[in-house]
Amino acid sequence: MARTGRPVIHIVLSDSERDFLELLCRKRSAPITEVKRAKSILLMAEGLANKAIARRVGFCPATVGTLRSRFDQVRLEGISDLPRSGPPRKIGDDKVEALIAKTLHTKPKGATHWSTRKMAGKMGISHDSVSRIWRAFGLKPHRADSFQISTDPHYVDKVRDVVGLYMSPPENALVLCVDEKSQIQALERSQPVLPMRPGKPEGHTPEYYRHGTTSLFAALDVKSGKVIAKCYPRHRAKEFMAFLINIENHVAAEVCAGKEVHLILDNYATHKSASVMKWLIKRPHWHLHFTPTHASWLNQVERFFALITNEAIRRGNFLSVQKLVAAIQSYLDEHNAQPKPFVWTAGADRILENTANFCKSIV
Structure with missing residues (x-):
């Protein structure tokens, strides 16, 4: 049937x-x-x-x-969800349009941005209504993003050069991202740190004592994720030169096997000093690749600096610079015991297209 x-x-x-x-x-x-x-x-x-x-x-x-x-x-x-039934709207389209225009094109007297209550007082509606309208249109006047457009005349070439090393590195080559995290402060909290408890996070006093600073020089191996790093009291050309020699000692075996060494750096003056250039002339298998100005985010070691700051430095309590250096070294040892490389997914064309679109949007 x-x-x-x-x-x-x-x-x-x-x-x-x-x-x-x-x-x-x-x-x-x-x-x-x-x-x-x-x-x-x-x-x-x-x-x-x-x-x-x-x-x-x-x-x-x-x-x-x-x-x-x-x-x-x-x-x-x-x-998407269908519109739900409810009471008739009390705020018409004209008032919503006027509120959005005022939010986008004006500022309150004596202030840098609108708040829900200031806008509510100006428009004659409740601050909850202002908040709902702002959410519907994705407006957040209380927030501001920072940006910096690179003015490097060789921006396109440098982006393609650096991203090419990430996504299609040369054969038989060692690619290292090098930079320094300077002026890391050894801060001691003025009062004891309160431990975390159920329902209550760890407690820190905002007051602290300064016990000096150190500068962390680091070289991230793009392929393996391992980090060659060392702390120095200052971050001059002298210290950078010493760190290059330290890198050379670590990669001596790879160099002897015929590998080329590619260093990705930003445009800090010490990276281009006469002593560094003179040292590199004697080592033709070493190659420097500079990120565009105001584009240090292209350097993957910056991501490592963010990790070590969040996980080992920011919430630390250091009674001396030696304690700070020891904590950094301990983190490095743990990281290198099980290294994991960062995965770079943005191609050069995509980065350049996004940059061009952003520039058009602010003209």
């Missing part, structure tokens, strides 16, 4: 729809409900039944059936 019942709507996706749904499934910042709907629609296109999709995604079969019908009618618009 033939089975009767509601006919199943077959879902056929276009290439653009499939690309959108697959991208949504991989997007970490997407709402979980939208991700589950995207996965359900992809499974519908594979021919799975509603019950099978419900088991794999975590919906009930009725929800999957509703989603199938909605997608057949409105396509990708059915991924």
Whole structure:
């Protein structure tokens, strides 16, 4: 006997729809409900039944059936939540438009940015309404991002040079990202650190005693993730020269095996001093690659400096510079015991395209 019942709507996706749904499934910042709907629609296109999709995604079969019908009618618009019912709006489009324009193009008298209460007083609405409108349009007047556009005339060539070393390094070569983290302070808290307890984080007093500074010179091996590092009292050309000799001692075996050494550096004056250039002339297998000015973020060792700052320095309590240096060395030992390289994914074309788009957006 033939089975009767509601006919199943077959879902056929276009290439653009499939690309959108697959991208949504991989997007970490997407709402979980939208991700589950995207996965359900992809499974519908594979021919799975509603019950099978419900088991794999975590919906009930009725929800999957509703989603199938909605997608057949409105396509990708059915991924997002439908407007919910509620009381009539009290704030019209004209007032919303005026509020957005005032937020974007004006500033309150005597202040640098609008607050919800100042804007509410100006517009004659509640500060909660201002907050909801700002959230809807992605406006955050209380926040400000910093930026620095490189003015290096050789910006394009340097980006391609450095990124090329990351994504397609030369054969039989050692690529090292070199820089120094200067003026690391040995700070002792003026009062004891309160330990973390359930429901309460670790407590630090904002007052401290200074016990001197040190400078950390580091060279990150792009391939292995290992770090050659040493602390020096200062960060002059003399110390940088000593650190280069230290690097040479560490990579002597690789150099003897015929490897070329490529150093990625920023444009700090000590990296281009006469003594350094004279030292490099005698070592033709060593090559320097400079990042563009105001683009030190291209140097991967900066990411390592962020890690060691967050995990070993910022919350430390150091009674002397020697204690600080010992803590840094301990972190380095642990890092090098199980090194993990950073994975560089942004190609030179993508970086240059993003830079060009940003420059157009601020003109």
